[in-house]
Amino acid sequence: QVKLVESGGGLVQAGGSLRLSCAASGDTICVRAWNWYRQAPGKERELVAAITDAGSTNYADSVKGRFTISRDNDKSTVYLQMISLKPEDTAVYSCNADSSILKGRVGVYCLETYYWGQGTQVTVSS
Secondary structure: OOEEEOOOOOEEEEOOEEEEEEEEEOHHHHEEEEEEEEEEEOOOEEEEEEEEEOOOEEEEEEHHOOOOEEEEEOOOOEEEOOOOOOHHEEEEEEEEEEEEEHHOOOOOOOOOEEEOOOOEEEEEEE
């Protein structure tokens, strides 16, 4: 099991910045990729940024150059630094952990599943 708790959301003016945090606990060694998703009202959930356990990153075209995903292994925390925010970035942002059974080891059984946090609201005013 992996527990995820997001923080850092809020209200910001267009052009401003926010840093979201995702604090992870539990069997984090099972996670092969950490992801940030967002969902705006009336829209489908979309993948915003991802970072693998090897450190490779990937971004949605709409946020490239503005958002940066990173992780602090010592703190078991994943961050999403957002700059030059736009009103269209307004959404609930959720942290997601992609757990793989292949990452299991002696004493640790990993599930093949996704874990989700509760989400944090980001509102960008124009």
